[in-house]
Each structure stands twice: as structure tokens, then as C-alpha cells.
Amino acid sequence: RRESNRAGRREEEDPKKRDGGAQRGEGAAGAGRHEEAGVRPEARHPRAQAPLQALRPAVGAHRGGLVPRPRRSHPRRPTPSTPSPIPTTGSDKNRAIQHHSRNTDMSVEPTSSSTLINGTGSQVQEIDVASSPGGEVKLSLKCSADPSKLKMPDLEAVYKMVEDKYLCSDKLLPPDFSIPGLMAEICQSVVQMGTQHTMTEHITQSHTVGNGSTSKCVEGGSASSTPAPQPHLALSRTTHDVHDISRGQENVKIPIANESGRGKCPPSFSYIPGNEVFQNGIVNISLAHIGAQDSCADCFGDCLSAPVPCACARVTGGEYAYTPGGLVKPEFIDKCVSVNRIPEVHHKVFCKTCPLERSRDKASPEPCRGHLVRRFIKECWSKCGCSMRCGNRVVQHGIRCNLQVFSTGNGRGWGLRTQNALPKGAFVCEYAGEILTCVEVHGRAVENMKNNRYTHTVVLDAGWSSGGSLKDEDALCLDGTFYGNVGRFINHRCRDANLAMVPVQVETPDRHYYHVAFFTSRKVEALEELTWDYGIDFDEELGPVKVFECLCGSKYCRGSRRHRQRLRNGNGNGKKRSRIEG
Numbered sequence: 320r321r322e323s324n325r326a327g328r329r330e331e332e333d334p335k336k337r338d339g340g341a342q343r344g345e346g347a348a349g350a351g352r353h354e355e356a357g358v359r360p361e362a363r364h365p366r367a368q369a370p371l372q373a374l375r376p377a378v379g380a381h382r383g384g385l386v387p388r389p390r391r392s393h394p395r396r397p398t399p400s401t402p403s404p405i406p407t408t409g410s411d412k413n414r415a416i417q418h419h420s421r422n423t424d425m426s427v428e429p430t431s432s433s434t435l436i437n438g439t440g441s442q443v444q445e446i447d448v449a450s451s452p453g454g455e456v457k458l459s460l461k462c463s464a465d466p467s468k469l470k471m472p473d474l475e476a477v478y479k480m481v482e483d484k485y486l487c488s489d490k491l492l493p494p495d496f497s498i499p500g501l502m503a504e505i506c507q508s509v510v511q512m513g514t515q516h517t518m519t520e521h522i523t524q525s526h527t528v529g530n531g532s533t534s535k536c537v538e539g540g541s542a543s544s545t546p547a548p549q550p551h552l553a554l555s556r557t558t559h560d561v562h563d564i565s566r567g568q569e570n571v572k573i574p575i576a577n578e579s580g581r582g583k584c585p586p587s588f589s590y591i592p593g594n595e596v597f598q599n600g601i602v603n604i605s606l607a608h609i610g611a612q613d614s615c616a617d618c619f620g621d622c623l624s625a626p627v628p629c630a631c632a633r634v635t636g637g638e639y640a641y642t643p644g645g646l647v648k649p650e651f652i653d654k655c656v657s658v659n660r661i662p663e664v665h666h667k668v669f670c671k672t673c674p675l676e677r678s679r680d681k682a683s684p685e686p687c688r689g690h691l692v693r694r695f696i697k698e699c700w701s702k703c704g705c706s707m708r709c710g711n712r713v714v715q716h717g718i719r720c721n722l723q724v725f726s727t728g729n730g731r732g733w734g735l736r737t738q739n740a741l742p743k744g745a746f747v748c749e750y751a752g753e754i755l756t757c758v759e760v761h762g763r764a765v766e767n768m769k770n771n772r773y774t775h776t777v778v779l780d781a782g783w784s785s786g787g788s789l790k791d792e793d794a795l796c797l798d799g800t801f802y803g804n805v806g807r808f809i810n811h812r813c814r815d816a817n818l819a820m821v822p823v824q825v826e827t828p829d830r831h832y833y834h835v836a837f838f839t840s841r842k843v844e845a846l847e848e849l850t851w852d853y854g855i856d857f858d859e860e861l862g863p864v865k866v867f868e869c870l871c872g873s874k875y876c877r878g879s880r881r882h883r884q885r886l887r888n889g890n891g892n893g894k895k896r897s898r899i900e901g
């Protein structure tokens with residue numbers, strides 16, 4: 320069901336379609352034929368009597384600035400001249416010929432050359448630096464394509480393809496950016512476009528997830544690292560696309576920036592935009608399961624503009640949580656923040672026998688430590704009569720803001736930040752992962768600790784009701800360790816974090832399962848890190864999972880070594896439930 324929802328959303332506004340698919344054309348599709356930014360083609364290309372396509376290093380214009388320019392307006396090309404005996408690329412034909420006539424007088428000698436492994440770490444190319452007696456210096460780069468398949472593409476289109484790659488991330492350079500890499504990109508884009516003879520083909524190829532991306536990075540920074548074997552499922556992907564960690568699975572691209580260590584990349588995991596059941600967890604997502612009281616079948620258009628709150632709003636507490644602008648109302652957010660900040664004054668429920676404790680020790684579980692009761696949002700969904708544009712649908716539309724995964728560089732690993740300022744109440748992303756039972760999570764955490772790996776889980780206990788005894792298969796967690804989305808990069812900050820976690824029901828009225836959605840709890844500045852208070856009690860021993868030493872830097876920090884030392888020297892350490900383990 321989630322998939323069909325997401326598909327609907329894509330039809331509405333698909334950024335890939337908007338951009339004609341070119342921006343995803345990162346694959347080095349095809350191999351075998353030369354494309355060269357320079358001279359001396361005769362020796363390399365049997366058919367050529369004159370230099371191959373000479374690509375003027377107009378790319379230098381991007382240097383330093385990388386400021387997005389209007390795509391079609393910049394005057395790049397000099398005026399026409401004589402025809403070329405070799406195929407050239409559309410609008411650039413004449414400039415190429417100018418180069419050619421100059422080149423033939425140059426008797427350029429190579430002065431140095433090196434091989435270059437491009438962003439994929441897969442294609443080796445040759446880069447030459449040459450100078451002429453007249454003082455001209457040339458850089459040339461060679462890469463290969465199958466001559467029978469290559470038809471020279473329009474150079475404007477090639478430039479656009481390369482620009483889309485480098486200028487799409489709001490003036491932020493990808494961590495693996497380099498001039499030779501950029502040249503390689505141009506060469507490969509020529510090859511790619513030249514071997515994809517129709518736009519349809521191009522779109523199909525460029526949207527293939529995990530195929531032929533030219534800008535990958537590898538866990539640990541080694542281009543040759545092999546997939547880390549996963550204990551439960553074989554993971555085939557170990558590299559991330561630095562331009563979009565989601566590989567086109569979200570509405571927006573989510574680049575990776577690593578200012579503090581070139582080539583290094585976040586740990587390997589498979590990107591999933593929404594939750595997936597792992598094994599034993601029971602999530603009943605079916606239209607039949609949703610009763611009339613859980614949907615607003617009689618609604619039409621936008622529920623937010625109806626005179627009385629719809630049935631879904633009644634589940635939320637009799638009013639809509641969202642404003643017509645798509646933000647969560649400030650009062651709602653403030654209440655969610657308060658539950659995290661001062662849990663002791665908020666209502667808790669206690670299980671007769673707690674599934675969390677049972678998962679740790681089935682034979683003699685400890686008494687339940689209580690679960691905070693949280694406010695839910697119930698969004699309209701498939702059985703509702705309103706439209707997909709109804710204002711009571713936010714989380715189900717997926718990520719809308721421009722996010723970036725970045726290296727914090729201060730011991731907290733990777734983090735998530737926003738590229739643009741966000742107002743209070745804006746939806747950022749969900750915490751997506753595998754839906755596991757608490758028992759499954761515990762087993763996994765034990766296994767992960769043996770392999771020196773942390774488990775990043777969130778317990779879905781916001782709806783655990785008082786007095787009952789939840790069955791194991793109904794006590795669910797989300798684990799983003801192996802399969803997850805950008806939510807897995809949100810770091811913890813004690814107390815004054817800028818995100819609030821809100822439980823959101825979309826496809827099921829069953830509060831055992833819900834979406835863990837993050838909304839801004841205050842205005843957030845552009846490039847500010849997005850943080851969430853995990854609700855950790857840093858003094859609690861969590862079975863196999865070690866609690867990290869907190870480096871959040873907040874003045875309210877309760878998990879720094881100093882703070883914990885002070886606690887140990889002074890008063891006791893009351894036990895509280897941790898919401899995220901890792």
C-alpha cells in the first residue's frame with residue numbers, strides 16, 4: 320500500500336521527469352570508444368585524421384563559484400568556422416574546429432601523464448598534460464566507448480548533464496569533487512549520451528538504481544572494499560551515490576558532504592524510503608482493517624477547509640494537527656517536545672509484563688519501567704474521500720525539504736542537516752527501517768555487538784496501552800541499521816534538539832504500528848544540523864547495547880563523561896527507558 324501511495328505521489332511531481340531525467344544520467348553507460356579533451360587523436364583513433372572533439376574547458380567557469388546559473392542562457396560558444404572532418408557535438412561543432420586548426424600548428428608534446436580512477440572507482444582513464452613551444456598547455460583525457468554504438472551527442476546536453484550533477488546541490492560541492500573528476504564526467508557524459516540514442520532509453524538507463532553511477536563513495540573510503548556480510552540478509556550495495564544517498568527514491572536528492580575526510584562515506588546500508596516488515600512483526604495494513612470511524616469516506620477535496628473536523632481529525636484529538644501551509648501547529652509541537660524534555664510530568668502506562676523486558680529476559684523479566692503516552696497524528700488515507708492534496712496528508716507525501724548527510728567531524732560520525740532554513744513545525748523525514756519485534760531486535764543487537772556494530776532502533780511504544788500484556792508479535796521496533804532512510808543519520812542532542820518526534824498513523828488505525836515522523840520544533844537555519852533527543856538515560860545499562868558517550872555540546876547535556884562522572888560522585892542514577900538504542 321505504501322508503494323502505491325508513493326507511486327501516486329511521484330506522478331504528481333517527479334523531479335526526475337521535471338529535469339528530463341538528465342540529472343540522473345550518471346552512469347558510464349557503454350565502453351569502448353574514445354572521447355578526448357585534447358590533441359593527438361591520430362595515434363589513438365584509426366579513423367580520425369584530425370583531433371577528435373575538442374572540449375573547451377568551459378568547465379573552469381564553474382570553479383570556485385559553482386553558482387547555479389540559468390541553464391540555457393549563458394553564452395558559451397564562439398562563432399562558427401570551418402567544417403570538421405570528424406563527428407562533433409551539435410552546438411559546439413564550430414568551436415571544436417577552431418581548436419582543431421590551432422592544434423594542428425602546435426606540435427604539442429606530452430609533458431606528463433597519469434591515470435585516474437574516477438568517482439565510480441571503476442573506470443581507469445588516462446590524463447595527459449602537454450605544452451607547446453608556443454606556450455599553450457593542454458589537458459587531455461581519454462576514455463573508451465564502443466565505436467559502433469557511439470553517436471556524438473549535443474554538447475549543450477552534455478554540459479547540462481554535468482552541470483546537473485555538480486550544481487544541483489545548492490552550491491555545495493560533493494566531497495569527491497576534483498577537476499580531473501569533472502573532466503572525466505564530461506567524457507563519460509559524452510559516451511553515455513552518445514550511446515543512448517533516444518531520450519526514452521536515456522531516462523530508463525539513468526533511473527536504474529545502483530547502476531553505473533559515476534559518483535559513488537565507499538564505506539571507509541576504500542574504492543576496493545567489499546560488501547560487509549549482513550547477518551540476516553545479503554546486502555548487495557555497499558556504496559552510496561554522493562549526489563543522492565536515496566538513489567532517486569525520495570522526492571528530493573539527498574547529497575552526502577564530507578568536508579572532513581575525502582572519499583569516506585557513511586556505513587553501508589540499503590536505502591529504503593519507507594518501513595518494511597522483517598519477519599515476525601504483525602502490521603495489518605489492509606483497507607478492510609480500516610473501519611468507518613478511522614477514515615473520512617464522505618469527505619471531499621481538502622479536509623482542512625471543511626467546516627467540521629473529519630473523522631481522521633477526531634482520532635488526532637478533535638482537531639487537525641496541520642496548518643493549511645503543511646506545518647504542524649506550534650501548540651501540538653510544543654506538547655510533543657515537552658513529553659521528551661520533562662518526561663517525569665507526563666503520563667506513562669505500565670505493562671503487566673513488558674515485551675521489552677521479556678525480550679531481554681524471557682524467563683524472569685523485570686517489571687515494566689513505563690511507556691510515555693504520546694500525541695498521535697492521524698492522516699487521511701486511501702479509504703478517505705478527500706483528495707491527495709488534502710492538507711491532512713503530509714508525512715505520506717515524503718521528504719520535501721533539501722537535506723544533506725554530512726560528516727560531523729567531532730566524533731559523532733555522520734549527521735543530517737538542512738540546506739535551507741525551515742520554519743517551526745516543518746516535516747523533515749521519517750525514521751524508516753525494518754519493522755521488527757522487540758525479541759528480534761534484541762537478538763540482532765546481541766549479534767551486532769559481537770560484530771562491533773551498533774544497532775539503531777526506535778521502539779514503537781507510543782501506543783502501548785495501560786494494564787494489558789502485549790503479545791511479542793505486536794511489540795514493534797524500527798531498525799534502520801541495515802535498511803533505513805536518512806532518519807538514521809539524525810544525531811542525538813540532549814534537551815534542546817531542533818526536531819520533535821511525532822507518531823503518525825497513515826495506513827493503519829492500529830497504534831502498535833505507526834510512522835516515526837520528525838518535525839522541526841523551532842525555526843532551523845540553513846546548514847544547521849538536525850537533532851533529536853533520543854530520550855536516553857545515559858546511566859542505564861541496556862543489555863547488549865552500549866550507550867555512547869554524548870558529544871552533543873548542549874548545555875543541558877546529560878550524557879557527557881563529565882556529567883556522568885558528576886552523577887556517579889553525587890546522587891543516584893534513576894532508571895529510565897531509552898527510546899533509541901545505539
Ligand SMILES: C[S@@+](CC[C@H](N)C(=O)[O-])C[C@H]1O[C@@H](n2cnc3c(N)ncnc32)[C@H](O)[C@@H]1O
Nearest residue numbers: 731732733807808809810811867869870871901
Ligand atoms: C542513529 S545513529 C546517528 C548517525 C550516526 N552518527 C552515523 O554516523 O551513522 C546513532 C549513533 O550516532 C552516534 N551519536 C549520535 N548522537 C551522538 C551524540 N550526541 N554524541 C555522540 N555520538 C552520537 C552514536 O554512535 C549513536 O549510536
